[in-house]
Amino acid sequence: xxxxxxxxxxxxAHFITLVLVAIAQATLAAVSVWVVKYLFDFIVTAGDGHWxxxxxxxxxxxxxxxxxxxxxxxxxxxxxxxxxxxYAHAVxxxxxxxxxxxxxxxxxxxxxxxxxxRFVGDLSALRQWISLGLARLGVALILAAVSLTVLAFINPLxxxxxxxxxxxxxxxxxxxxxxxxxxxxxxxxxRALLAADINERITLMPVVQVFSQVRRERGRLVxxxxxxxxxxxxxxxxxxxxxxxxxxxxxxAVALILGAGALEVGAGRATPGAVVxxxxxxxxxxPALRDLSRVYEYWHAYRVAMDRIRNYLGSASGxxxxxxxxxxxxxxxxxxxxxxxxxxxVKNLSVxxxxxxxxxxxxxxxxGKSTLLSLLAGxxxxxxxxxxxxxxxxxxxxSASLRGLIGMVGPDLPLMRGSILRNLRYRCTTASxxxxxxxxxxxxxxxxxxxxxxxxxxxxVEGGLNLSTGQRQKISLARALLGRPAILLLDExxxxxxxxxxxxxxxxxxxxxxxVLMVSHRLEQxxxxxxxxxxxxxxxxxxxxxxxxxxxxxxxxxxxxxxxEQVA
Numbered sequence: 214x215x216x217x218x219x220x221x222x223x224x225x226a227h228f229i230t231l232v233l234v235a236i237a238q239a240t241l242a243a244v245s246v247w248v249v250k251y252l253f254d255f256i257v258t259a260g261d262g263h264w265x266x267x268x269x270x271x272x273x274x275x276x277x278x279x280x281x282x283x284x285x286x287x288x289x290x291x292x293x294x295x296x297x298x299x300y301a302h303a304v305x306x307x308x309x310x311x312x313x314x315x316x317x318x319x320x321x322x323x324x325x326x327x328x329x330x331r332f333v334g335d336l337s338a339l340r341q342w343i344s345l346g347l348a349r350l351g352v353a354l355i356l357a358a359v360s361l362t363v364l365a366f367i368n369p370l371x372x373x374x375x376x377x378x379x380x381x382x383x384x385x386x387x388x389x390x391x392x393x394x395x396x397x398x399x400x401x402x403x404r405a406l407l408a409a410d411i412n413e414r415i416t417l418m419p420v421v422q423v424f425s426q427v428r429r430e431r432g433r434l435v436x437x438x439x440x441x442x443x444x445x446x447x448x449x450x451x452x453x454x455x456x457x458x459x460x461x462x463x464x465x466a467v468a469l470i471l472g473a474g475a476l477e478v479g480a481g482r483a484t485p486g487a488v489v490x491x492x493x494x495x496x497x498x499x500p501a502l503r504d505l506s507r508v509y510e511y512w513h514a515y516r517v518a519m520d521r522i523r524n525y526l527g528s529a530s531g532x533x534x535x536x537x538x539x540x541x542x543x544x545x546x547x548x549x550x551x552x553x554x555x556x557x558x559v560k561n562l563s564v565x566x567x568x569x570x571x572x573x574x575x576x577x578x579x580x581g582k583s584t585l586l587s588l589l590a591g592x593x594x595x596x597x598x599x600x601x602x603x604x605x606x607x608x609x610x611x612s613a614s615l616r617g618l619i620g621m622v623g624p625d626l627p628l629m630r631g632s633i634l635r636n637l638r639y640r641c642t643t644a645s646x647x648x649x650x651x652x653x654x655x656x657x658x659x660x661x662x663x664x665x666x667x668x669x670x671x672x673x674v675e676g677g678l679n680l681s682t683g684q685r686q687k688i689s690l691a692r693a694l695l696g697r698p699a700i701l702l703l704d705e706x707x708x709x710x711x712x713x714x715x716x717x718x719x720x721x722x723x724x725x726x727x728x729v730l731m732v733s734h735r736l737e738q739x740x741x742x743x744x745x746x747x748x749x750x751x752x753x754x755x756x757x758x759x760x761x762x763x764x765x766x767x768x769x770x771x772x773x774x775x776x777x778e779q780v781a
Contacts, residue, residue, distance in 0.1 A: 215526065223299060228348075231293060238355075245275060246363050246494055249486070252272065254484045293348035293349065297340040297343035308332060329408055329412065330404060330405050334404060334408075334518070342512060345507065345511055346511035346512055353500075360497050367483075370482075371488070374466070374473045378465065378469065389454060393509065396451050399447065400444040401521070407437045407440075410434060410437050467492070470492060470495060471488065538609065544699070547602070548602060549565045550563055551601065553588065556596065557751055560752045561597075566728055570729070570744060571728075571742040572743065572745070573731055574731065574748065575733070575746070575748070576749055583623070589700070619702060620694055622692075622693045622703050624708075627675075632672055634669040636688055637653075639692055656688075656691040657717040661684055661687075673688075686707075694721065698727060701730075701731075702729075703731035705733065715735075729742075740763060744759060747769045755767060755768060
């Protein structure tokens with residue numbers, strides 16, 4: 214996955230407009246330099262005090278030019294911001310596409326704070342460089358080229374003086390480039406660590422409070438906050454040197470222009486108006502010189518952000534099936550695994566689930582049960598073997614069509630912020646009212662909705678933490694069932710359910726027409742399945758009809774008897 218081009222058709226139009234605005238500003242500034250020279254020389258040499266029409270027209274031009282320059286500068290800012298925001302939007306969508314295609318293991322391995330920093334901080338650095346750096350630099354270069362050219366015609370020595378100061382400012386900025394880049398990288402790293410830490414502390418604050426670790430976690434936060442403070446101060450020191458050097462060069466330029474101007478006027482090679490014109494050119498270039506430090510600052514922040522974004526988009530594990538792949542055709546729901554492997558989690562697994570059957574996946578903790586469901590859902594790619602759905606290798610078809618055929622419940626699929634209705638309809642937004650009511654009835658959600666003042670419109674906080682565990686499980690199950698998916702994957706969907714709620718789950722399994730694969734630790738639930746797959750250390754050690762497998766001696770019976778003792 215690659216980055217979008219900065220100058221696509223739409224953004225190219227914004228940039229061309231910026232160039233035209235810059236040319237218009239440069240033209241006005243160039244003419245103003247000539248007018249200032251003429252007007253000052255006229256005032257100095259006029260002896261009768263009568264100005265006539267031409268000086269008045271010159272003054273009128275300068276006033277009009279000042280107003281028009283203000284309008285053009287406003288337009289420049291608007292076009293520059295539109296250019297930067299357009300590119301930031303394009304990159305943001307590319308990042309989201311990458312996030313949506315990211316395998317579950319990689320997603321879980323990355324901190325949420327790092328994700329947030331990429332979407333907010335890094336994109337802000339990109340936008341600032343394009344809007345406030347690249348655009349302003351382009352305008353400043355055009356202004357400088359035109360203004361210095363005009364000044365060269367007025368007096369070459371004075372023009373050379375101004376050009377030398379401008380070049381010195383550029384070299385000073387380049388000399389501080391490497392320290393600024395290193396300081397910017399360190400500041401971003403510290404910001405990412407702090408963002409990740411704060412995000413985790415917010416999520417786990419109930420744990421911190423219950424175990425009385427607020428003071429200890431505060432100490433961790435203090436250390437990371439101080440690290441960011443020191444990194445930002447180091448960066449500020451480099452930027453301060455850059456801006457101080459620029460300001461010193463601007464002040465030096467005034468002195469040098471006056472000195473060179475005095476020599477040229479004394480030698481008769483220039484008029485006083487030429488010196489004033491040179492100072493006018495410096496007035497035009499001063500904002501560009503002062504912006505040079507900010508432009509350089511934006512450039513290095515942009516480089517650091519782009520490195521992180523390219524790494525994020527370019528990692529090999531992110532290339533999941535894309536939009537160009539054909540969709541899966543819906544069939545009866547036969548699932549077949551042929552020699553499927555994934556590290557130590559799943560090892561050479563070959564097994565078939567017939568259409569319309571309920572399969573209970575059992576095994577000790579770490580046996581690979583949840584990993585197997587993630588493989589079937591297309592959340593993780595197998596390292597070897599093939600997964601077939603109705604004789605279709607899911608790796609050769611679009612992931613969107615696969616997930617359209619699957620409903621899933623699991624601990625890693627929490628409820629989202631919004632209403633209960635939004636959560637229920639999230640998988641299938643086009644489901645009819647009759648279908649929604651069917652799911653509400655079979656999952657027993659109507660019973661607890663009556664106790665909520667806003668019913669289906671009751672707001673759910675992030676993760677559904679304002680609801681009971683059982684209520685969250687019921688809503689998650691209903692969300693997975695809506696639209697009658699061909700495949701239903703249940704990862705401990707019966708956890709934390711009381712006996713009445715378990716009855717609703719049994720009704721769901723009995724009434725569902727598709728294929729069901731469920732991970733459960735409840736013996737009664739397991740024995741209600743048609744088949745059992747017994748995993749141990751990623752390998753399938755037993756499979757077959759549930760009751761016979763339970764009744765015959767062997768590892769599966771021992772496991773299930775142990776589970777019965779745990780539940781009891």
